[in-house]
Amino acid sequence: xxxxxxxxxxxxxxxxxxxxxxxxxxxxxxxxxxxxxxxxxxxxxxxxxxxxxxxxxxxxxxxxxxxxxxxxxxxxxxxxxxxxxxxxxxxxxxxxxxxxxxxxxxxxxxxxxxxxxxxxxxxxxxxxxxxxxxxxxxxxxxxxxxxxxxxxxxxxxxxxxxxxxxxxxxxxxxxxxxxxxxxxxxxxxxxxxxxxxxxxxxxxxxxxxxxxxxxxxxxxxxxxxxxxxxxxxxxxxxxxxxxxxxxxxxxxxxxxxxxxxxxxxxxxxxxxxxxxxxxxxxxxxxxxxxxxxxxxxxxxxxxxxxxxxxxxxxxxxxxxxxxxxxxxxxxxxxxxxxxxxxxxxxxxxxxxxxxxxxxxxxxxxxxxxxx
Numbered sequence: 112x113x114x115x116x117x118x119x120x121x122x123x124x125x126x127x128x129x130x131x132x133x134x135x136x137x138x139x140x141x142x143x144x145x146x147x148x149x150x151x152x153x154x155x156x157x158x159x160x161x162x163x164x165x166x167x168x169x170x171x172x173x174x175x176x177x178x179x180x181x182x183x184x185x186x187x188x189x190x191x192x193x194x195x196x197x198x199x200x201x202x203x204x205x206x207x208x209x210x211x212x213x214x215x216x217x218x219x220x221x222x223x224x225x226x227x228x229x230x231x232x233x234x235x236x237x238x239x240x241x242x243x244x245x246x247x248x249x250x251x252x253x254x255x256x257x258x259x260x261x262x263x264x265x266x267x268x269x270x271x272x273x274x275x276x277x278x279x280x281x282x283x284x285x286x287x288x289x290x291x292x293x294x295x296x297x298x299x300x301x302x303x304x305x306x307x308x309x310x311x312x313x314x315x316x317x318x319x320x321x322x323x324x325x326x327x328x329x330x331x332x333x334x335x336x337x338x339x340x341x342x343x344x345x346x347x348x349x350x351x352x353x354x355x356x357x358x359x360x361x362x363x364x365x366x367x368x369x370x371x372x373x374x375x376x377x378x379x380x381x382x383x384x385x386x387x388x389x390x391x392x393x394x395x396x397x398x399x400x401x402x403x404x405x406x407x408x409x410x411x412x413x414x415x416x417x418x419x420x421x422x423x424x425x426x427x428x429x430x431x432x433x434x435x436x437x438x439x440x441x442x443x444x445x446x447x448x449x450x451x452x453x454x455x456x457x458x459x460x461x462x463x464x465x466x467x468x469x470x471x472x473x474x475x476x477x478x479x480x481x482x
């Protein structure tokens with residue numbers, strides 16, 4: 112499902128702007144700090160309900176305005192988001208909906224230079240990468256993940272109250288819910304990583320020289336199986352074993368909230384396969400190649416699960432790669448609706464420019480190039 116039209120009112124540096132896009136290639140050109148990234152941020156918000164740049168909704172509203180809005184027209188669906196100082200409201204075909212109703216309606220993959228932090232940054236960034244993939248392709252996962260977060264909040268509060276010696280509700284009730292919900296999340300994460308690794312086996316051959324990118328779930332339980340019964344038994348055993356330590360620290364010490372996803376390259380050297388953790392030992396170039404492979408795998412994963420190709424948002428990323436990787440990325444942009452930002456149109460091959468709808472952005476105003 113392609114985005115046909117976008118209307119922004121009092122969003123970031125846009126006052127009132129309507130843009131009609133191509134369902135194929137869209138080049139968005141302009142100097143820095145003119146509004147190119149803001150445009151892609153708005154598109155991503157329609158798909159995910161969350162900004163990839165801030166957790167504060169008030170920052171999305173144009174300075175001195177009380178509220179802003181984003182309206183997107185797809186093939187047969189209209190999605191609108193009203194952004195207020197204290198939160199957002201969501202509408203599908205002019206009917207008020209929950210945020211979770213929007214997720215999965217409009218599919219996108221967002222790729223910016225900052226995404227290299229998925230490889231080099233903290234575990235929470237890798238968890239968010241995987242959780243986003245699962246949330247937009249599996250509604251039950253989204254619901255169970257939200258439930259898990261609520262359980263952890265309540266359970267940690269009970270542990271804290273117990274540490275203070277106060278009378279509180281029985282922890283065993285929440286332990287049972289934690290095991291049920293946490294085991295489901297673990298099972299889905301393991302299944303998704305198995306699928307991603309199969310996709311990466313193919314993609315790695317095009318991007319990495321004699322290496323294969325490999326994702327491995329790392330957690331307290333050292334889980335190897337996707338079977339729910341096995342995960343539940345192991346999880347319950349660890350909760351029982353760590354009960355006194357959790358009460359001492361007033362914190363849930365075992366669960367999906369403490370996962371990491373190890374990103375490695377595997378290479379055959381002599382007769383042995385050698386693995387290298389890219390967060391610790393990867394060069395900047397290797398990390399860039401890995402995030403490119405990961406983003407291409409994200410496209411394939413969503414298409415396989417949803418039977419629909421997501422739109423691709425590329426925020427000034429071409430300059431981050433060498434010529435070979437640029438060519439590979441450019442070959443991908445023709446496979447779905449794509450939005451590409453850049454400070455100069457000269458970076459793009461002439462055939463790509465001729466097959467694109469070109470927009471110029473200046474001080475929060477967007478103008479389409481005349482044919």
